[in-house]
Amino acid sequence: DAGVTQSPTHLIKTRGQHVTLRCSPISGHKSVSWYQQVLGQGPQFIFQYYEKEERGRGNFPDRFSARQFPNYSSELNVNALLLGDSALYLCASSSRGQSGNTIYFGEGSWLTVV
Amino acid sequence: AQKITQTQPGMFVQEKEAVTLDCTYDTSDPSYGLFWYKQPSSGEMIFLIYQGSYDQQNATEGRYSLNFQKARKSANLVISASQLGDSAMYFCAMRESLTGGFKTIFGAGTRLFVKA
Numbered sequence: 716d717a718g719v720t721q722s723p724t725h726l727i728k729t730r731g732q733h734v735t736l737r738c739s740p741i742s743g744h745k746s747v748s749w750y751q752q753v754l755g756q757g758p759q760f761i762f763q764y765y766e767k768e769e770r771g772r773g774n775f776p777d778r779f780s781a782r783q784f785p786n787y788s789s790e791l792n793v794n795a796l797l798l799g800d801s802a803l804y805l806c807a808s809s810s811r812g813q814s815g816n817t818i819y820f821g822e823g824s825w826l827t828v829v
Numbered sequence: 830a831q832k833i834t835q836t837q838p839g840m841f842v843q844e845k846e847a848v849t850l851d852c853t854y855d856t857s858d859p860s861y862g863l864f865w866y867k868q869p870s871s872g873e874m875i876f877l878i879y880q881g882s883y884d885q886q887n888a889t890e891g892r893y894s895l896n897f898q899k900a901r902k903s904a905n906l907v908i909s910a911s912q913l914g915d916s917a918m919y920f921c922a923m924r925e926s927l928t929g930g931f932k933t934i935f936g937a938g939t940r941l942f943v944k945a
Contacts, residue, residue: 718836729852731918734831746930748933750935756938757833757920757922757936757937757938758920758933758936759881759935760932760933760934763927763931764928769928770928770930771927771930771931772876773932774847782936805872805874807874817864817878817879818924819876820866820873820874820875821873822871822872823872823873825872
């Protein structure tokens with residue numbers, strides 16, 4: 716079975732542009748969460764979606780938004796990119812939206828803002 | 830404020846020996862989950878082991894075991910019989926419930942170097 720898949724794997728954007736990152740969860744998983752990992756730090760929670768509804772949001776500005784589709788795939792959108800948005804963006808899926816369930820991560824999307 | 834603390838930025842261990850990676854946490858939520866993930870240089874986060882706050886026994890998964898001391902709020906990872914392939918970043922994480930969902934907080938990580 717395929718794991719969590721993310722696209723694109725690498726991309727370069729300029730300041731002020733917009734970016735869309737995509738994530739397909741493990742088959743049967745209904746929960747998707749997004750994390751930002753800046754070089755040298757641990758991942759920071761951005762969003763969690765379950766059954767197409769936002770269930771959790773971290774301390775990120777409104778430039779960050781996301782959505783989950785009927786097939787449970789998800790998009791993360793970032794507007795008005797800043798140099799500080801350069802990071803590895805990780806998507807994770809789990810079978811349910813509860814805290815006890817293991818989440819499985821994709822390989823991430825490496826975003827560089829220049 | 831909820832947080833995860835990993836005080837060891839880097840650790841060295843000789844191949845085939847055991848190593849303990851430290852993790853302490855702070856939360857007021859009575860229901861939480863503790864996780865350890867391995868992150869190789871490729872970037873992917875690999876799940877290693879899980880411990881629920883109400884679990885009575887320490888979790889074990891193959892060569893990985895979690896030394897859970899609830900009163901001290903610590904959840905150290907023990908890797909037995911280290912292998913060269915264990916060289917990577919290791920993150921301790923805590924899952925807390927939100928209304929209808931959850932959030933996960935990660936520590937800063939510990940880089941493990943396994944020496945031949």
